Amino acid sequence: DTAVSQTPKYLVTQMGNDKSIKCEQNLGHDTMYWYKQDSKKFLKIMFSYNNKELIINETVPNRFSPKSPDKAHLNLHINSLELGDSAVYFCASSQEAVYGYTFGSGTRLTVV
Amino acid sequence: AQSVSQHNHHVILSEAASLELGCNYSYGGTVNLFWYVQYPGQHLQLLLKYFSGDPLVKGIKGFEAEFIKSKFSFNLRKPSVQWSDTAEYFCAVTGSSNTGKLIFGQGTTLQVKP
Numbered sequence: 001d002t003a004v005s006q007t008p009k010y011l012v013t014q015m016g017n018d019k020s021i022k023c024e025q026n027l028g029h030d031t032m033y034w035y036k037q038d039s040k041k042f043l044k045i046m047f048s049y050n051n052k053e054l055i056i057n058e059t060v061p062n063r064f065s066p067k068s069p070d071k072a073h074l075n076l077h078i079n080s081l082e083l084g085d086s087a088v089y090f091c092a093s094s095q096e097a098v099y100g101y102t103f104g105s106g107t108r109l110t111v112v
Numbered sequence: 113a114q115s116v117s118q119h120n121h122h123v124i125l126s127e128a129a130s131l132e133l134g135c136n137y138s139y140g141g142t143v144n145l146f147w148y149v150q151y152p153g154q155h156l157q158l159l160l161k162y163f164s165g166d167p168l169v170k171g172i173k174g175f176e177a178e179f180i181k182s183k184f185s186f187n188l189r190k191p192s193v194q195w196s197d198t199a200e201y202f203c204a205v206t207g208s209s210n211t212g213k214l215i216f217g218q219g220t221t222l223q224v225k226p
Contacts, residue, residue, distance in 0.1 A: 056213055097206045
């Protein structure tokens with residue numbers, strides 16, 4: 001069983017479209033995260049939810065909106081996609097950050 | 113500001129060579145340190161972690177790292193690399209004062225030649 005699963009794995013879309021990426025974890029972790037990995041492989045946190053409550057919201061455009069219907073799911077919705085949004089988006093979860101995160105396999109978003 | 117710096121951006125080694133990847137961090141307070149590996153086209157996997165106790169930690173696949181508090185460093189080592197170690201390596205830090213946010217270094221690309 002996949003511990004942290006993301007869908008879709010690849011997403012190609014046109015500028016201006018709205019898209020969503022889904023993430024689910026079956027580890028029973030309380031906290032989930034979204035990270036963005038840019039073309040230079042740099043990883044930057046975007047959001048963090050703890051038991052459905054938003055606890056980290058980095059400087060991210062308002063076009064990005066996370067939604068956590070329950071503690072096992074954290075989805076990312078992106079409105080009005082721009083070329084600069086092209087990246088790999090990773091979902092992760094942890095019970096406590098001191099023990100590290102478990103990452104999903106990533107979603108490669110390409111905006112054309 | 114909290115940050116992680118990895119000195120080597122791209123390392124090329126021959127098989128059986130020894131590896132050391134540098135990592136320095138800037139963080140106020142108690143730290144927890146990690147090394148993650150990302151094989152080509154795959155997700156990040158935890159190699160090893162330090163949060164207390166023995167500063168020399170051993171991880172999977174023969175990797176180890178040493179936490180030197182006085183130098184704010186957490187360097188990754190492996191005595192003899194294999195071609196299958198070709199990957200991107202990330203150092204990361206979190207701690208008691210940043211709501212569990214994991215801050216990553218910019219990564220080091222390791223290429224091992226057979």
